[in-house]
Amino acid sequence: MLKRIGIVLVLLVAAIAIGLMVWEPLAAGRAEAPPPRAYDVAIARDRFGVPHIFGATDADVAHGIGYAHAEDDFETLQHVVAMTRGRLGAITGADGAKTDYVAHLLDVRATVARDYAGQPADVRALLDGYAAGLNLYAERHPEEVRLARLFPVNGQDIAAGFVLRSPFFTGLENVLGALGEGNDLPAERALPDAPNVTPAGPPEIEKGSNAWAVAPSRSDDGATRLVSNSHQPWRGAVAWYELVVHSREGWDFAGATFPGAPYPLLGHNRTLGWTNTVNRPDIIDVYRLNMAGEGRYRLGGREIALTRRRVWLPVRWGPFVLPIPREVMASEHGPVMANDRGHFAIRYGGRDQLRMVEQYYRLTKARDFAEWQRAMAIQGIPGTNFIYADARGNIGLFYNAAFPARRPGFDYAGILPGDRPEAIWRGIAPWSAVPKNINPTSGYIINANHSPFVAAGPSSELRRQDFSPLLGIEEDMTNRGVRSIELMEAHPVVSQATLEAIKFDTSVSRNSWAGRWFEAMLALDPQGDKAVADAQALLRRWDWNYDGQGPADALAVLVLREGNRWHYPRKEQADPRVALKQSAEHLARHFGRIDPPLGELLRLRRGRVDLPLDGGPDVLRAMALWDVEKDGRLAVRHGDSFLQFVEWDREGRVRSKSINPFGAATTRPRSPHYADQAELFVAKRFKPTWFDPAELRGNITRAYRP
Template sequence: MLKRIGLGLLVLVALLAVAALVWEPLSVTAAAPPPARSYDAQIVRDEFGVPHIYGKTDADAAYGLAYAHAEDDFSTLQEVVAMTRGRTGAMIGADGAKVDYVRALLDVPGTVSRHYAEIPADVRAVLDGYATGLNRYADKHPGEVRLSKLFPVNGQDIAAGFVLRSPFFFGLDGTIGALNDGKDAPRGTAQPMSATDTAALTPYGRDPSMNGSNAFAVSPKKMADGRTWLISNSHQPYEGGVAWYEANVHSEQGLDMAGALFPGSPFVLLGHNRNLGWTNTVNGPDLIDVYKLVLGEDKKSYRYDGKWLPLEQRTVWLPVKFGPFTVPVPKTVYRAVQGPVVVNKNGAFAIRYAAQDSVKNLEQYFRIQKAQDWSQWTQAMSLGGIPATNFIYADKTGRIAFVYNALFPQRAPGFDYRGVLPGDTSRDVWNANIGFAAMPKVVDPASGWVFNANNTPFTTAGPGSELDPKSFSPMLGIERRTTNRITRAIELLSAEKGPITPERLLAIKFDTAYSRASFAGPWIEKLLAADLKSEPDLQRAQALLRTWDWNSDGNAPADALGEAMMHMANRAAYNGEKSPDPRAKLREVVDALMKGFGRIDPPLGDVQRLQRGKVDLPANGGTDTLRAATTWEPQKDGRMRVKHGDSFIMLIAWDKAGKVESRSVQPYGAATTRPDSPHYTDQMKLFEARQFKPVHFERADVLAHAKRTYRP
């Protein structure tokens, strides 16, 4: 009898194991491919493997872009596709399932289904062309496909990726994460803030370094060479779904862009065409409101304007990969009038956020890359689709500009929008955004320059050229943050009373110093004032810090120790929090240096490394310096692998005749996940030497440097 029971259990376990192996793909309905049509794109690879795509139509070019990107990073592109389909958990496990939950909570498929037909036909054609390019690559390389039924994809899948990822850039994932953990939602900023209030600026759970970037635009009247300069210096992870991919895309319909994009994007997101260019930095406006609902006794209804409304709810099954098995995990998602709802131990909280239930960002990205002058570009920016991010602009006429782009909610007065709002009234629920005309802008300032390092729009063009904060309502929720990068940029640019040479401009961009006027000043003071008499080794470290030149250029004995201590305090400084205990952090750093190197004064380049494949180089830059090496990944030997910071850098300049020239560099290379490619690591030495490769923009120049030309 016992043997029969045991055998039965084994059979049951075996059946469950088989079910866990097969249920997820069997539960998936394959998507319909885009409408059938022929595409013709030419891909030209230059000496660094960068793809130059040519097509008769914009859709042809998008098709070629997708295929070229898949050649270099099909693995990451599949993760993006899985994310848009709610299958990330099936591909990468529990962390992916969290993304699938957010997709369901925000009703991303519903948003796309409701509004896809509103996207103009020429934009939808580009989305379909891009999807077809991915499908073509998957068809030709079935052995690389990581999940069954992941392909074909269609234009709606591409649109869903934009809808899902866009609000992450202004912190919606942090709000959802806090509420799901039963914690208070991060406070907004839609009121004047004191210095102690700046903790509201960083979304919950985010590494502050993930919000970095620098950008500079300098007019020809300020440049010694008489050219208009634009420097794009984004800070993104070096790998993954938001790592930059460089491409040049051209069509006979007027598409003519060189720059960079994220996996899953059919558009160049920053760069230049023949006449103008732009780049972006992350900004931090208050674009999210949280409402506490008044639930009925049954917990299935909520009070709203004196009526009881049903709380919408549905169960979604999240696929979660555990080893070879994929297990379905149920999760209930809720929705109210205001938007998605998170229910936790403290109640039910509805969320409303910028660009909610909208797909307009797709058209806006497409139109700005087709714009040929300031008028067309600002007209495209007025579409109101991109919910947040600063734009730094320059063009061949010499115009430079800074635009604090944000879809500011039209909030009614009388409520504290920084906190949790009452959820039983419609008076605090906004239904429209303030338009482009009301966004803070600086155009052609007297200083001759604009910059942004994630700072407030009120410090972007130097003394005498700044916007007046009193001219903008505190209801807009504009941040007032400061960092060392911001402080140093203002100090360095403001000190340039005469024309700036290109060499000096690049020296500013690559600056590795810490200003005593930044968080570094009081932090170092605390470190040097600490009583460490009982700990001789910490005393020695303290004495070494006294010799530090406040510069992480790798040329001084104290650089590794000093930079490590900056690393320890940066998060708190960025969040506006109290700085950590100096003794405890110094102990942590000293112990790590002694364990890894047997000394407290190793060269910074021995500690901080740029590593990939067989290439291992000393990495220069600092946690919060203009030359950024912001996020470290500890290695077993005590060294720190830089995985985030200065990423894609592009120098763009127009001469007096209006001709554009550009140079660029990546931390690794064009073949982002292809270790066997010569372009997997071929830009690393350039990147660390602060040198650049040419961007071949004109077709004749491209063909002169072509290493491979083909049609997918």
């Protein structure tokens, strides 16, 4: 036995040595650092540790953003940078290698190499400045660097992060996951059990958010109001990071960003603001290739060779990083994946371009509605709704997407014939074709990840018949969407207090899918099962509200989560009996009863902080996903995240307030700002944004230059 083990160890060491000899030449090269430059930037931390970054130029500010964010979350930033280089697997192992494979499949670096030099000079300066900020932090803190040769990074690395991550807010992970597993591709493009291939988080994450905009005609005091209520993971590569920026070039903005982005991605400046909610139009098409032999496919009477490349995926295994070879393929349609069912090509709106990098920046610099719309017309951001408001009282919903310029005659919801050249669309629909609901007569706009045809109340909606079915506009309705309209219609005049009460509403509408889901459970025949009968009896006492006050709230939260597992991903409805029984069994097992208070079940846990929560999945006080911990409690990890209320008064003066679930120091447990916002978040209270530097002066706890 010992001899056999020794032989295995020798073979393993030999394999590792051979692998390293192959891999090291591929990984040894360092990227070029951005051109040297002296940056004029200062960082002021407010009482909650939020960085306020001041620079002479916008590029100086971007440098400060990179450095400040690294101070608070260098771990995640390294993951993002490694991802853009196809080296995430070298840090996180097999899961990261899946993302690295996708980066190669989409040929992200080739897109950047082709288009980067053509970006405007101010955009490249911004990207380089941000990269230089990360490099400076890495140089000063070498003990925190996780991966050799990861630094320095440059502007192309930062741009690559946008190219890689953007498609995953449009559902690309579902298609890639299904093709990788050899699963069916149903028309709705939502697929069960897809592996985690997305840099935007695990596939089960329900990319959600709520948003409201209220015009002066609807408000009680003539103000314009905007509510940003994003639902993102509370940690990781797409967790929000709050910041405020000011430059002497006129860049003034308060909002939040993701790790790896050199500017805020949503929030407000002095005259306008916006927020985003994920939308799910069908902008991804899949083609079954007609193969003509090894590595060749038929297209319009021609035989064409697939483009094939061997790539190496670094995978951490204990103390070693092993290179794993994989092949990536492409056709004229787009990237190609093969499984037991054949070869499939993928084409999606907004692919193979870098325009989103400039677009986000121009949005933050816009000073009026016309400028902002010109930035939107760049059409670089492939998906997500934009909900807009400004100091002049304009509000609007923009169902933004890179809609493919499809030709009629094909079923784009199914698998397309890969040998028909006319099925391969070129380009995207013009900005004029994008659905927009601007300044509705109702005086309000809402969205909660549902159809754009329900956004402003019965008298002010867009008409479905005005838009081509080839756009693939979604028809989904969430409970949050139904409930938002109900609440806004119930208040002819909306005050600040009313809007806050609406945002924190914890109710389920009987008119929503969730209402029908609960009715199905109450209608079950218990068939002599006491557990089912007892759970039904408790649910009949429920007040349809997750406010933590009723005895059935905990059971109802678990039941709603089981419902949302099938409803949001557009799967077939689950068995209500199984969902009800399993939910009751969880409570009985861990609490000895099926009616514990909701706050004992649903928790905000971070370090030593352990606080009760209310709300639940698909309600406006969103607690969407959680980790089931050893004690049976549910530690929320996804739901209400960065929350910002913005107001422009009658004179056009802006003020805002915000809150996050934890704190600014995302991965720094020893920081006083690791969880210092948690109690406010649980209590549904806010902190000032201190957007005006004059207001900030008395609330600075630390000021320094990087």
